[in-house]
Amino acid sequence: MRTRWRARHVLAHQDGGHALLRDGEVVWEDDVIVYVGPRYDGPVDEDRDLGHSLVMPGLIDLDALTDVDHLVLDSWHGPEHGGGLQWSQDYFTHRRRDVFTPEERNTIREYALVQLALHGITTYMPIASEVHSAWAEPYDELVAMAETSRRLGLRGYLGPAYRSGVNVALPDGSRDVAFDEERGRAGLRDAVRFLDHLDKLSDPLLTGVLLPCRIETLTEELLRETAATARRRDVLVRLHALQGTVERDLVMDRHGMTPLELIGSTGLFGTRLLVPHTVLVDRHPDVHGEDRGDLAALARAGVSVVHCPQTSLRYGDVLHSFGTYRRAGINLCLGTDSFPPDLIRGMDVGVHLAKVVDGRLDAAPVEQYVEAATLGGARALGRADLGRLRAGAQADLVAFELGDIRDGVQDDPVRTFLLSGTARQATNSVVAGRPVLVDRGIPGVDLPALQERAQGLFEKMRAAYGERDVLRRDADTLFPPTFPPFRAGA
Known part of the structure; x- marks a missing residue:
């Protein structure tokens, strides 16, 4: 036709x-x-x-939120509320559970994929919060999500996220990672099993990838096994890393090296690696404030940086800078990583943040961001037939x-x-x-009914923060309203 x-x-x-x-x-x-x-x-x-x-x-989103939006809650709070956004050690040891049923998770995935389509995204690589699950992403959930993606007709690069540990908040306000290493090994086995599942489906719109979670939640063993599996199966790896000072401190305390050094030492360089955010390199003011070779190392390794300007801004950070990464020879692509999955707004935010960082109006021309959302994403995926x-x-x-x-x-x-x-x-x-x-x-989706179901699931997600909070504060305390409620008759 x-x-x-x-x-x-x-x-x-x-x-x-x-x-x-x-x-x-x-x-x-x-x-x-x-x-x-x-x-x-x-x-x-x-x-x-x-x-x-x-x-x-079609826009390519390589850190695409496939969850109910949590940033609407957690991007507003300072250290006094931060403990409520992580698991407590007690929750990890005794009470961890799945907040949602498998059927509810399927609804969440459908809601998120529909949102991607409504915002002009045609190719995506998913990201979802693990804080609401008993551990990470189970195999069966990704199998169901793959079927939803096929029904809607999106192009997806999929795999269950896996990890060896989880960020926990301690009573003194500090952060640590609590480990369950066998769960991490099982997660990688499920990821390989999912690769086999997609191979059998043989759907050209679905491609299997390895999606380990945040670098501080992964053992050195699991990182090495991920790299070896990627080479053996010839699949892409995406790893969240170089995101912030907490991650850097945790990795250095555990491994005696920086996150970038850990990536290199475990063999992940050379696996067509995608790294979302990648803001905390040596140029960042919280590290050295000057170039000591991090960008050159990323460029030599062929790493694609998944830049998420709108999400970075909401958490108070920014690349130092878009133009500098580009001139270093790094392939820049884009992600949303939050709601709305609006790469147009994200590009606009990125263009103007770059002006502030570099102190010049031509720091990141619009066309360079459009290229990142199309051709850059295609390069990261190794697809010369996409993005053009x-x-x-x-x-x-x-x-x-x-x-x-x-x-x-x-x-x-x-x-x-x-x-x-x-x-x-x-x-x-x-x-x-x-x-x-x-x-x-x-076609085939009742948008008002889906919105109503998603709102109910968001309320359930919001309420569950209280049971994980290290101080057992309820959700209304953790997430107070912008203004006090109106009192009738006052």
Whole structure:
């Protein structure tokens, strides 16, 4: 079947990079683009005129929240509430449990994947909080999530997250990691089992990857086994690391080396490694405040940095800096890692944070962030057929509507969209030529009913923080309202 989209603006691919095409057309047959240009004269089976829209490659989110949003709670609190966001040692030893049933977890996954699609994301690699589970992510949950992803039609790079330990808050306010090493080994075995499961499915939209959790929650043994498995199975690894000073202190106390040195010593360099955040390198003011070779080491190892500017800002941190990482030869790609999964807002935040860090208005031009959200993600995945609109590429594309008066006047359509718009302007998307987002809706999904179920699950998640809190404070104490409630008759 041959389909054509026409739009006022098309972000096409030419001469190795993106190029703006006015009044452009994109034509695909089955799952492959066959034409991008100003006018297509051949026959088509389906024709859509998207009017005053920007059609661009589908967005690639490599740290995509597939959970009920927890940042709405935990990004507001200082040290006095921090203990309530982690497990207590007592909870780890005696009372840890799954907050949600398997059926509820499946609903959470569906809600999150629908949110990705509604925000124009076509390719994702998931991230979910383990704090609400008895340990990490079970095999069966990822099997169910893979089926949900197939039903919706998204392109996913999936695997159950696993860990050897969990961050715990101590009564004195300090942090530690409590370990259960056999659970970590079992988690890796389940991850390999899931790779086998996807191999048997043989679905081109689902690719197995290894997703170990945060570096401070992994033993050296588990890191080495992850690296060996990645080489043996030829799969990608994503590891959360270089995120903050607590992580750095815990790793140095346990291993006698920095997180970056630990990654290198365990053989993870050279495994096509993706590292989300990666803010705490030697250039960071909390480390040395100067370049002592960390960025060069990452670049030599071929590490892709998954930059999550909106989430970093919400936790009060930032890359030092986007332009410096890029000039060092590091492949930069993007992630959302929180709600909303809006890479448009994330790119806008990143562009302006870079100006503050580098002290210059041209520190990170918009086009470089767009490249990170498309071509950078494709490079991280080793996919030369993603992240670009050209003949021969996969038909993964998204349309954002630009004609609303609230969008303001237009200069360059991409720059104006990033400054004035959000990913909620996504109207249509296709993945491998199959419609995913259709006229702002997801076929077969009752969005109001899904929203109502998700709200109930959020309330359940919020209430469970109290039972894990080291001081056993209830959720209303941990998460007080912005303003006191109105008192009728006062």
